[in-house]
Amino acid sequence: MGRKILFITTDQQRYDALGCNGGTVARTPVADALAAGGVRYERAYCQNTVCMPARSTLLTGQYPRTHGVVANGIPLPPDAPSVARHLRDSAGYRTALIGKAHFEPISDPGLRWEENRLGASGRHGPYRGFEHVEFAGHGPWGKTHYARWLKREHPGRRDGFARIFDGTPRGDTGAPEVAYNPVPRGLYHTDWIADRVIAWLDTLDPDDDWLCWMSFPDPHHPWDPPAAERHRVDWRDLDLPAGHPGSADRAREILAAKPAHWLAWYEGRVPNLDGAPGDFVPARMTADQLREISALIHIENELLDEACGRVLARIAERGWDADTDVFLTTDHGEFQGDFGLLYKGPYHVDSLMRLPLIWRPAPATGTAPAVVTDPVGQIDLAPTFCRIAGLPVPEWMQGRPLPAAPDPTRERALCEWDSQLDHGLRMRSIYRDGWLLTAYEPSTPGEGIPTAGLLRHYGLPAVEVPRIVYGGDEGELYNLREDPHQWRNLWADPGHAAIRREMVEDLYDNLPSPRRPPLAVEAMA
Template sequence: MAKRTPIARKRGGAAMAERRPNVLFLTSDQQRFDCLGVNSDGYVQTPAIDRLAAEGVNLTGCYVNNPVCAPSRATLLTGRYPRNHGVTSNGIALSEDELTVAQILSDAGYRTGNLGKLHFVPLGTRDFDRPHPGFGFDVHVNADEPGCFPDDYIRWIRQVAPGMEDKVGIPHPITGDRSKHYWDFEAPEELSYTAWVADQTIGFIDAAGDTPWFAVAGFYLPHAPCNPPAEYVDRYPASGVPRPDVVPGELDDKPEMVRYLAESLLPDTDEEVTQYRRYYYASCTMIDHHCGRVIEHLRRSGQLDNTIVVYFSDHGDACGDNYTLGKHQAHYDSFMKVPMVWRWPGGLPGGRTFEGFFEGVDLVPTLLEALSLPIPKPVDGTSLWGQLVGGDGPGKDCVLMEYFDPGIEEVVHEVPKATRYTLSGWSVLTLIDEQNKYWIDGEGNEILYDRKADPGEHVNLAGDPAHSAALGRMRKALLVKLASTYDRRHRKFASV
C-alpha cells in the first residue's frame, strides 16, 4: 500500500469527543434533487430530512461528478475526480492505495464504520469469503445489492429469518431479470435492507462509547428496482403523480448515444412510468423514515448536537424526464443534481440555503476544514465550509462531470459507433456554469443547453449559429478545467 503521511492519532475518550464532533453521512442511492420535501414544495414526504434542513443548511446547487454508483461514491469519499482515482465506471475497483476520508479520520482518532452500501469493489469479482478491503474503515458491515450475494445482510437474514431470502432481495445485477422496475416488499419492514442499515448504524454508534466516530450509513433505495412496503406506495396515488418533463421531438437533435439510451431504458407506457414514480417517491419516504430513526437515536442519546450530519445521494434518476429512466451518459440534471443537507449547531447556522455550486469532490475538503484537519494534496475538491457558514468568500464558477466506460460496447450493444466510443477515450465530458451546460462525447458530438431559458434541458443549441460564442466559450472552459484538475498518474484524457 502506498506510504501516507498520517495525521497524529488522538484517540482520547471523552476529552476527544468534547474537542471534535462525530460525523454521520446518511447516503441514499439514486435520489434526485427534487425528491426531498424541502426541494419539492412538500410533495415528496421526507419530514426527517426536511427537519434536518430547517436546523441546518440545505444545498441547492450540489452536483455529483459521475452519473453512476461506484465512480461517484469513490469521488464523494476521496475528494478526487473519477479520472484521477481511476474508477471511471461501474465494474472498476477503487485502489486500496487511494486515501479516503475514512482513513483520514481514523488517523485523526475517530472510530470509523461503513454500514451498508459502499460499492468500492466490483460485485462480480469480489470474494465474499474474505474480509472486505478496509479503505480506512475500522468496521465494515457491507452489502451492496440487497439479497443478491452472500454478504452481511443475507447472513443476518439467514440468522433471524431463515427461509426469507427470496422475500427480501432484488434480482441479481448480473444474472437476474431486472426488466421489472418496482414491486411491493414482501416481508416485514424490520427485515428490509433499509431498516437493517439503520439498525447497524445505531449499533455502531452505541459501540463507539466515548470515542469520536465517523459513520457512513449506505442505504440502497430509491435505486431501481424499487421495492418499498405497500404502505409507503399508498401515500402516492397514481392520480396525483407529477408527469415527466418531456417535449415531443426533443431527442431529434441529440447525439445517437443519447437517443439510444433513452429509447432502450424508457418503459413502453405512460402508466408504467407513473407506477415507477410512485414506487420511487415511496422509496424516498421509506429512506427518510429510517434516517429519522438514526437521527432520533442521536437526539435521545444526547449526541445529535455534537454530530455533523450530512445527508446526500450518489446520483439521481430521470424518472421519465427527457424520455429516459435511470441514469447514464447524458448527464441530465435529473441524475447529476442531488440533495445535500448539513446540520451541526456547533458550527453551522440553522435554516439556511446555500445556492452556489458544490461538487462531489468538495465534500471531503469541506468536512476536513469543518474539523480543523489538514486537506491532503491528492484531494481535487475545494473546501466550501466558509460559504456554508455564511461567509462571503469566492464560490465555484463551474462543475465538471465525466463518464468513461472501457466496456461501453457491451452496454450499447449494436449501436454502430460503439467501438469508436470505446477507442476514443473519455466517453462523455460535461461542464456547467451559471448560464450553460456543455456536453461532448468521444466522437466530438456536442450538446449545449441554456440553463436559464431551458432548465429542463430539451433544446440542443450546439448547432445554432446564434450560440456559437457560448459554444466556443464552454469548449475552452472545459479544457481549462481538465488541465487544472488532471493527475498525470492516470490515463490521458482525449482531445476535445
C-alpha cells in the same frame, strides 16, 4: 470531545425527491428539517453519473480521472487515499461504513476483492480506513453482510425481492424491476442499515469523535419496498413529471436534437447497458408503468427519511446532537420519466448530475441556516470532513470545503463519462453561470467490456449491437434559466457559438490531467 460526522448517502436519488427541493409527493420531514436548520445546496453536482466512480470520489476527494475509477467495473486501488483513514490516523476518529460501499466490483464470483471477501466471511473490517463495516446491496443477493444475515436469520424472506436488471414485466402495470415485497419492514435493508448504525453508535464512548457513513441502497432499482407500505402512495394518483415530454412524438423530437445515442436508446436501436437492463426500451414504457415505478420510488424515499430520523433520535439520546454535523446526499440521479426515459447512463443532464445535498452543521457552531446557489460537487465533501475534524485539507484532495453561505468564488462544477463498454463513449461536462455544456470526445471503439459479453451476463441474447461513434465535434449546450428541462440543445446554434467556445475552454482549463496509465475495466459492475 470534538465534532462528530454522520454522512448519509442514498443511491440514485433525484434532486427533487425531497420536499425542501420542491418535491411534492414523498413526505420527507427529517430531510426538510435538516435543510431548514442547515445549508441547502441548489447546485450540487456529481463528478460521474454511475455508482463506482461517484462513490470513489466521495471516499477520496478526487476526480474520477485522478483516482482512476472512471467507470463501473474498475476496482478502486487498495492504496487509494481515504478520508476515513485520514480522520482515523490523524485525528483519532472512530470510523464505520454501514450499507452500500461499491468501491470494488460486485460481479466477483471468485472473491477477488476485499469488499466481497468481508461480506462473504462475515468479517467487519478494517477496510479503507473504516474500522467497522457492514455491507448491504440491492436486496438479499450477492456477498454482503445483509444478504448473509437475511439468509441465516430469515431464510424464507428472500423470494419477495426483485432482482436488479431483470426486465421481466411485473407489478400492476407490467413495469420492469418492480415488486410488492412481502418482507416485513423491519427486515428490509433500509431499516436494517439504520438498526446497524444505531448498534455501532451504541458501542462508542461518550467522548469519542466519529465518522459514520450510513449508505442506503434505495431508491436505486429494483423498486421493491415492503408491500405493507404501498398505501403511502397510489400510482393511479400521480401525474407525469414536469420533465416528461407528454407524448412519444414530442420525446422523439427533443431527443433527435441531442447526440445520436439519446434517440437510439429511446427507440431501442442501441441498449443502454451502462445503466439499464439490456432489453429495456424507453419508447415502450407506458405512462402507467412510469407512474407505478415513481410511486414505489416515493415510498422508498419516505422510508429512507424515517430511517434517518431514527438514527438522529439516537444521536440526540446519546447527547451528541449539538456536536454532530449531518450530511445528506446521493451518488447520482435518476431520469424517472424526464425525456420519457428511466434509469441512468451516459446522459449529462440535471436528472442525473444534480444532487440533493444538505449540510446541517453542528448546532454548537452557531452556523446560520443558508441556501447556496453557487455550484459545488461531491469532490468537496471529503475536504469538509477534514475541516470539521480540525485537519488541514491534504494535498491529494482536489475539492475544497463546502461553503456555509453563498460564495461567489464557486464558479463551476465538472462531470465526466468514460464507458466501461467497447463503444468507447467519452463525455466532459461543465455547469457554470446557469449554463450546462457537454463536450463529446472522440470515441475509442474496442476498449472495455464487449457489449455482447454484458448482454450474455444478464441472460440476454448476445446479439451484435450497432455502434454509435462520435468524432469529437458533437455536444450539448443548455441555458438552464430559460430551459430548465434541457429540451433545447444549443450546441449547433450559431447565436451561441461564443458561449460554447468560452465554456469548452473553461472546461478543459479546469479538468485535472488523467491518470496514466488508465486502470482497466475488470468486471461487469
